[in-house]
Amino acid sequence: MSWIEADSGAAVTLSVNGTRHDLKLDARVTLLDALREHLQLTGTKKGCDHGQCGACTVLVDGRRINSCLSLAVMHQADEITTIEGLGTAHKLHPLQAAFVAKDGFQCGYCTSGQICSAIGMLGEWRKGWPSHLGDHAGAASAIDAAEIRERMSGNLCRCAAYPRIVEAIEHYAIHEGADT
Amino acid sequence: MIAFDYIRPADETAALQAATERPGARFIAGGTNLLDLMKLGIERPRHLVDIGALDLREVTETPGGGLRIGALVTNAALAAHPLVRQRYPVLSQAILAGASGQLRNKATTAGNLLQRTRCYFFYDPASPCNKREPGAGCSAIGGFNRIMAILGTSAHCIASHPSDMAVAMRVLDARVETRLPDGQTGSHTLEALYRLPGETPHVDHRLAPGELITAVVLPPPPARQQSYRKVRDRASYAFALVSVAAVVSVEEERITEAALAFGGVGPMPWRNREAEALLVGQAPSAALFERCADVVLAEANGHGGNDFKVPLLRRTLVSCLTKLTGAEP
Structure with missing residues (x-):
């Protein structure tokens, strides 16, 4: 060394x-x-x-x-x-597709960070990691909007597309996140 | 950022040797605070010793029933650790009240303790700051000082310590274990680790040059009722205006044990043993908690923009104790 x-x-x-x-x-x-x-x-x-x-x-x-x-x-x-x-332009990751379907952006500058963060965040949720909102030992249940907002607070969106960002992540977590 | 030499030693001995052979070397772990300050030219190390490869990532039970937390355990891993959640919930809660998911994944236990103040003027090289440049003056005294301290300040600096985790560590009587370049080990309480600003606010702590934090050790878990209450300008991802870490036992309607620590109000995570002693042996009541707050705040001083912290800390403490002891509000 x-x-x-x-x-x-x-x-x-x-x-x-x-x-x-x-x-x-x-x-x-x-x-x-x-x-x-x-x-x-x-x-x-x-x-x-x-x-x-x-x-x-x-x-x-x-x-x-x-x-x-x-x-x-x-x-x-x-x-x-x-x-x-x-994902790629021709083969979107399902969370990218959810951002498109739910209109989870305006200018798009924060989107890559939002998506990478959400993938990491949902992994933390599935491991049962707690958040400021409380304990989630096991976290067998689906994540809700309040938890998404708390756990995604390190990703800012200057266009304030937050409602749709939360919807996109929630949609992905419920419909497609189970097998990722 | 100024140029620096860099080394990533494989073990503690090599890290200590590296820090010794290039005087002024700084250890870097998660880097979330140090690199931020280096980009702004506020921290200017010439030599960086990256301790990321050291074997300091374990959380283990001590023979005495406590917990030994490796210096490099991330804030996220510590908050999620089953033994921390079960036995030291105040610590898990405090960590989760701070920073963001991304930062907690990177920031380490030892690095969190040694993070520097978030005073706006310390971060702004265009403003005089005694902590950044001794003798330059303090822009917060007589200036915008909403986030500054109300206890333990001096005529030279009123900056507050920003950590949530450290407040919980202080209420839990954590000790910091270190190794020195000569191979000796050290052990410091947080009270001994940190120093008040006095006339030398540029010195935050009492670690010797090249002294490496290897672990933080918690004594056996205290009384059952523990809580961390944080008040801030927005609901998530903001530093504390004030915070209260409380550990209280009530038996047969009397308080039998009490420990309190406060964040956002002092240059170090703050504690007042006299205020704790006043609670012990007493029946929980609003009047008792107000008297406790009187003692905590006896020497508190606002600086204009942060005058609100005096009543805010009082109310947060009373609310926290009321909830923990089940007293009638």
Whole structure:
């Protein structure tokens, strides 16, 4: 184990959506900038760049995180999933389809983050993780709108499409989320 | 962000050695606060020791009936842990009242304790701030200070500690276990870990250079009734204006044990033993809880924009105790 010297550029290997990428990056490059600027995976969006808006949410080993508040060099042992790894324009992920069907956006800038966050959030729900609203040991029941709002509070929508975002997630969780 | 050297050691010994060989090195775990501050140029470490690969992610029962929480256990994992939910519900509740799902997945137990204030002026390099630049002055005193502290402040700084988790840790008498570069171990109460601003508000805690938090240890679970009550400007994903962590036992209509800690009001998670002692042996009543609040707030000072915190903390405390003890409101 040795130091990567400042300004020297580090050999960084990232596994994104099932593909390994060998990069040379400054240690300062965030996971978000590595995805967007070095791998051209621009589906993940930069909003505030300070962990406040959730637009940059990706899944790391299945867990949702803010990719703007993490360095790429810290994720060489992880499997990263971005919106590009969930679905494509020709084969939408069922949650993407639910956002289209329920009109869960206006400008769409926060949508990738909303969808990645919701996938991670529903995994947490199925594991029975509690929320500020209470304990959900087991969480055999379907998630409701109040829980979705609380658990998705780290994803902001400047267009305030919240009612339809909640509907889309609820629709997916009830109708199609059971087998994911 | 200024350039830095980076290393990701595989174990504690290598991490401590790395921190020693490059003086001024900082440990980074989840990074949710440190990287944020580095982007703004407020934190400027030249050397980063990434402790993410260290084996500090376990929650285990101690021989004495308590819980040992590895420094790198995420806030999300800790809040969801069955033993925490069952035995220390105040801790689970406090964690879930803070931040967002994404941040709790990344933020660690030790990092949460060491996060820095959310004072607006500390975050704004264009404003004078004694915590950021000693001697520059305080923009919050006489300025906009809605979120600032009302207890334990000084003429140099009125910033509040932002953590919810730390308030629960303090009410539970948690201790922080550390390792020092020379291999020695340390153990600190939260009262000893944190320091008041005084004339040196730029120093938040008493850890020695290169001292690494390895775990947070909880004593056996306290009295049955525990709760965390947080009051904030919106229903979710906002820092506390005030919060109360309370652990109370009532037997035969008398309070037999009481511990109280307060968030959003001090430079550290706040506690007042005198106010707790006043409750013990007494029958729960509104008058008793008001007297308890009198003691907690005896030295409280508003700074204009945060004057409301004095009555707000009183009401939140009284409400919390009323609910926990089943007293008539």
